Amino acid sequence: MGVVAAVWRYPVKSMAGERLSEVTLGERGLDGDRLYAVHDADGKFGSGKNSRRFRRMPGLHAFAARYDGDVPVLTFPDGRVIRGDAAEIHAEIAAELGFPGVELAREAEIPHHDEAPVHLVTTSSLAWLAERAPGVALDERRFRANLLLDTGPAPELTEEAWVGERIRIGEVELEVLRKAVRCVMVGLPGDGLPAAPGLLKTISDTNGVTFGVQTRVVRGGTLRVGDGVHEVGCSAAHSL
Structure with missing residues:
Protein backbone atom coordinates (compact mmCIF):
# COMPACT_ATOMS: atom_id res chain seq x y z
CA MET A 1 0.00 0.00 0.00
CA LEU A 30 3.57 10.35 18.39
CA ASP A 31 5.67 10.71 21.51
CA GLY A 32 5.60 14.44 22.36
CA ASP A 33 3.37 15.52 19.49
CA ARG A 34 1.29 18.62 20.35
CA LEU A 35 2.19 17.99 23.99
CA TYR A 36 2.50 21.74 24.47
CA ALA A 37 0.25 24.59 23.41
CA VAL A 38 -0.06 28.32 23.95
CA HIS A 39 -2.93 28.83 26.40
CA ASP A 40 -4.85 32.08 26.79
CA ALA A 41 -6.17 33.47 30.07
CA ASP A 42 -9.39 31.46 29.66
CA GLY A 43 -7.51 28.20 29.14
CA LYS A 44 -8.21 27.97 25.41
CA PHE A 45 -5.44 26.66 23.16
CA GLY A 46 -3.85 28.80 20.48
CA SER A 47 -4.89 27.55 17.05
CA GLY A 48 -5.80 28.58 13.53
CA LYS A 49 -9.51 28.62 14.38
CA ASN A 50 -11.99 29.54 17.10
CA SER A 51 -14.02 26.84 18.84
CA ARG A 52 -15.05 25.67 22.30
CA ARG A 53 -11.46 24.52 22.97
CA PHE A 54 -9.42 26.71 20.62
CA ARG A 55 -8.72 30.40 20.16
CA ARG A 56 -7.40 31.70 16.90
CA MET A 57 -4.01 33.33 17.41
CA PRO A 58 -2.64 34.81 14.18
CA GLY A 59 1.12 34.55 14.10
CA LEU A 60 1.50 31.18 15.84
CA HIS A 61 2.16 29.52 12.48
CA ALA A 62 5.31 31.64 12.08
CA PHE A 63 6.97 30.00 15.11
CA ALA A 64 8.77 26.65 14.97
CA ALA A 65 9.42 24.15 17.75
CA ARG A 66 11.69 21.18 18.33
CA TYR A 67 12.68 19.16 21.37
CA ASP A 68 15.91 19.27 23.33
CA GLY A 69 15.36 16.12 25.38
CA ASP A 70 11.85 16.64 26.72
CA VAL A 71 11.98 20.46 26.64
CA PRO A 72 10.47 22.29 23.66
CA VAL A 73 12.76 24.87 22.06
CA LEU A 74 11.00 27.66 20.16
CA THR A 75 12.32 29.58 17.18
CA PHE A 76 10.55 32.95 16.96
CA PRO A 77 9.62 34.58 13.63
CA ASP A 78 12.61 36.93 13.94
CA GLY A 79 15.01 34.02 14.44
CA ARG A 80 15.41 34.20 18.22
CA VAL A 81 15.61 30.83 19.94
CA ILE A 82 14.20 30.45 23.46
CA ARG A 83 13.83 27.27 25.48
CA GLY A 84 10.40 26.41 26.78
CA ASP A 85 11.69 26.28 30.36
CA ALA A 86 13.22 29.80 30.22
CA ALA A 87 11.73 32.27 32.70
CA GLU A 88 10.93 34.78 29.95
CA ILE A 89 9.22 32.40 27.53
CA HIS A 90 5.61 33.35 28.37
CA ALA A 91 6.20 37.10 28.22
CA GLU A 92 8.13 36.82 24.96
CA ILE A 93 5.38 34.77 23.28
CA ALA A 94 2.72 37.19 24.53
CA ALA A 95 4.66 40.18 23.21
CA GLU A 96 5.25 38.56 19.80
CA LEU A 97 1.61 37.55 19.35
CA GLY A 98 0.06 40.62 20.95
CA PHE A 99 -1.98 38.43 23.32
CA PRO A 100 -1.35 39.49 26.94
CA GLY A 101 -1.46 36.71 29.50
CA VAL A 102 -0.81 33.75 27.21
CA GLU A 103 1.44 30.95 28.46
CA LEU A 104 3.22 27.96 26.99
CA ALA A 105 1.73 24.99 28.83
CA ARG A 106 1.97 21.21 28.81
CA GLU A 107 -1.16 19.19 28.09
CA ALA A 108 -3.27 18.36 31.13
CA GLU A 109 -6.76 16.86 31.21
CA ILE A 110 -7.97 18.34 27.91
CA PRO A 111 -6.11 17.03 24.83
CA HIS A 112 -4.41 19.41 22.42
CA HIS A 113 -5.12 17.37 19.28
Missing part, protein backbone atom coordinates in the same frame (compact mmCIF):
# COMPACT_ATOMS: atom_id res chain seq x y z
CA GLY A 2 3.02 2.31 0.23
CA VAL A 3 5.92 3.25 2.49
CA VAL A 4 6.57 5.98 5.06
CA ALA A 5 8.23 8.88 3.25
CA ALA A 6 8.34 11.42 6.09
CA VAL A 7 7.55 11.68 9.80
CA TRP A 8 6.72 15.01 11.43
CA ARG A 9 6.27 15.86 15.09
CA TYR A 10 4.86 19.16 16.33
CA PRO A 11 6.00 19.84 19.91
CA VAL A 12 3.78 22.93 20.19
CA LYS A 13 0.30 23.03 18.68
CA SER A 14 -0.05 25.29 15.61
CA MET A 15 3.71 25.90 15.31
CA ALA A 16 5.98 24.37 12.68
CA GLY A 17 7.53 21.10 13.79
CA GLU A 18 10.52 18.81 13.37
CA ARG A 19 11.21 16.06 10.87
CA LEU A 20 12.22 12.70 12.35
CA SER A 21 13.65 9.47 10.98
CA GLU A 22 11.83 7.39 13.60
CA VAL A 23 9.43 7.89 16.48
CA THR A 24 7.58 5.95 19.14
CA LEU A 25 3.78 5.93 19.03
CA GLY A 26 1.40 5.20 21.89
CA GLU A 27 -2.30 5.70 22.54
CA ARG A 28 -1.82 9.49 22.53
CA GLY A 29 -0.03 9.44 19.16
CA ASP A 114 -7.88 18.68 17.04
CA GLU A 115 -9.68 15.47 16.09
CA ALA A 116 -7.44 12.42 16.52
CA PRO A 117 -3.89 11.55 17.60
CA VAL A 118 -2.29 10.87 14.19
CA HIS A 119 -2.90 12.66 10.91
CA LEU A 120 -1.61 11.34 7.58
CA VAL A 121 -1.62 12.22 3.90
CA THR A 122 -0.29 10.41 0.85
CA THR A 123 1.76 11.43 -2.17
CA SER A 124 -1.19 10.40 -4.34
CA SER A 125 -3.55 12.85 -2.64
CA LEU A 126 -0.96 15.64 -2.89
CA ALA A 127 -0.71 14.92 -6.62
CA TRP A 128 -4.52 15.00 -6.86
CA LEU A 129 -4.68 18.39 -5.16
CA ALA A 130 -1.77 19.76 -7.22
CA GLU A 131 -3.85 19.22 -10.37
CA ARG A 132 -6.60 21.37 -8.87
CA ALA A 133 -4.35 24.03 -7.36
CA PRO A 134 -1.73 24.72 -10.05
CA GLY A 135 1.13 26.92 -8.97
CA VAL A 136 0.66 26.23 -5.25
CA ALA A 137 3.64 24.83 -3.32
CA LEU A 138 2.22 21.63 -1.85
CA ASP A 139 3.71 19.21 0.62
CA GLU A 140 2.65 17.57 3.89
CA ARG A 141 3.85 20.50 6.03
CA ARG A 142 1.02 22.68 4.73
CA PHE A 143 -1.44 20.21 6.27
CA ARG A 144 0.56 19.58 9.45
CA ALA A 145 0.48 15.85 8.79
CA ASN A 146 2.41 13.52 11.08
CA LEU A 147 2.96 10.98 8.32
CA LEU A 148 3.50 11.27 4.60
CA LEU A 149 2.98 7.91 2.93
CA ASP A 150 4.49 7.36 -0.50
CA THR A 151 1.70 5.72 -2.49
CA GLY A 152 3.06 6.75 -5.87
CA PRO A 153 2.50 9.77 -8.13
CA ALA A 154 -0.94 8.82 -9.49
CA PRO A 155 -3.38 11.63 -8.60
CA GLU A 156 -6.07 10.09 -6.40
CA LEU A 157 -7.38 10.42 -2.86
CA THR A 158 -5.91 7.08 -1.83
CA GLU A 159 -6.23 7.40 1.94
CA GLU A 160 -9.93 8.23 1.83
CA ALA A 161 -10.60 4.63 0.79
CA TRP A 162 -9.02 3.51 4.08
CA VAL A 163 -11.63 5.18 6.32
CA GLY A 164 -13.02 2.47 8.60
CA GLU A 165 -10.00 0.23 7.97
CA ARG A 166 -6.93 -0.64 9.99
CA ILE A 167 -3.45 -0.33 8.55
CA ARG A 168 -0.12 -1.63 9.85
CA ILE A 169 3.03 0.46 9.50
CA GLY A 170 6.11 -1.25 10.88
CA GLU A 171 5.27 -2.19 14.49
CA VAL A 172 2.33 0.20 14.62
CA GLU A 173 -1.33 -0.41 13.84
CA LEU A 174 -3.65 2.50 13.09
CA GLU A 175 -7.40 2.74 12.66
CA VAL A 176 -8.41 5.29 10.02
CA LEU A 177 -11.31 7.14 11.60
CA ARG A 178 -12.41 9.88 9.22
CA LYS A 179 -11.38 12.39 6.59
CA ALA A 180 -9.57 15.44 8.02
CA VAL A 181 -11.43 18.75 7.99
CA ARG A 182 -9.20 21.64 6.91
CA CYS A 183 -9.02 25.22 8.17
CA VAL A 184 -7.31 28.48 7.24
CA MET A 185 -3.92 27.10 8.33
CA VAL A 186 -3.46 25.34 4.97
CA GLY A 187 -3.04 28.66 3.17
CA LEU A 188 -0.77 30.45 5.64
CA PRO A 189 2.92 31.01 4.94
CA GLY A 190 5.53 29.40 7.15
CA ASP A 191 8.15 26.68 7.44
CA GLY A 192 9.57 27.71 4.08
CA LEU A 193 6.21 27.68 2.30
CA PRO A 194 4.67 30.81 0.75
CA ALA A 195 1.08 31.89 1.36
CA ALA A 196 -1.61 30.10 -0.65
CA PRO A 197 -4.70 32.22 0.00
CA GLY A 198 -7.02 30.33 -2.35
CA LEU A 199 -6.11 26.81 -1.26
CA LEU A 200 -8.80 26.35 1.39
CA LYS A 201 -11.49 27.39 -1.09
CA THR A 202 -10.11 24.93 -3.64
CA ILE A 203 -10.28 22.12 -1.10
CA SER A 204 -13.78 23.21 -0.10
CA ASP A 205 -15.01 23.35 -3.70
CA THR A 206 -13.47 20.03 -4.77
CA ASN A 207 -13.60 17.84 -1.66
CA GLY A 208 -15.95 19.31 0.93
CA VAL A 209 -13.23 21.00 3.04
CA THR A 210 -11.50 17.66 3.75
CA PHE A 211 -8.04 16.43 2.85
CA GLY A 212 -6.03 13.59 4.39
CA VAL A 213 -7.29 11.36 7.20
CA GLN A 214 -7.34 11.21 10.98
CA THR A 215 -6.35 8.00 12.76
CA ARG A 216 -6.02 6.51 16.21
CA VAL A 217 -3.33 4.16 17.48
CA VAL A 218 -4.58 0.60 17.96
CA ARG A 219 -1.14 -0.87 18.69
CA GLY A 220 1.85 1.26 19.54
CA GLY A 221 5.52 0.78 18.79
CA THR A 222 8.33 2.33 16.80
CA LEU A 223 7.67 3.72 13.34
CA ARG A 224 10.50 4.54 10.90
CA VAL A 225 10.88 6.22 7.55
CA GLY A 226 10.85 3.43 4.96
CA ASP A 227 8.42 1.21 6.86
CA GLY A 228 5.88 -0.48 4.64
CA VAL A 229 2.14 0.13 4.88
CA HIS A 230 -0.15 -2.93 4.95
CA GLU A 231 -3.91 -3.27 5.18
CA VAL A 232 -5.11 -5.18 8.25
CA GLY A 233 -8.84 -5.06 7.54
CA CYS A 234 -12.05 -3.53 8.79
CA SER A 235 -12.24 -2.07 12.28
CA ALA A 236 -14.84 -3.57 14.62
CA ALA A 237 -16.96 -0.43 14.34
CA HIS A 238 -16.77 -0.45 10.55
CA SER A 239 -17.80 -4.10 10.29
CA LEU A 240 -20.96 -3.71 12.36
